[in-house]
Amino acid sequence: MRVSRLDPPTEVAWDCPGGFPLWEGTSVAWSLRPSEHGTKVVFRHVGFPDEQPEYDFGSISLTWAQIVSRLKEVVESGGAPNPALS
Secondary structure: EEEEEEEEOEEEEEEEOOOOOOOOOOOEEEEEEEEEEEEEEEEEEEEEOOOOOHHHHHHHHHHHHHHHHHHHHHHHHHHOOOOHOO
């Protein structure tokens, strides 16, 4: 991933020049806004090719769920993720 836009503390976007199969040319955007419960995080991963098999999206969703879970742990603990969960 390569940072394509950075507007601290509310926006960050990445371009994917390669890596995971069929992620090349996609982009990821994170938007953070205050909410009544803390911070609302909106995440988008877009730009997949039309030929992307639909069943691949389950794997993509699982990958991001694991990443976001670890990020949440780091933010809430103020430290490194629990190695037992890695």
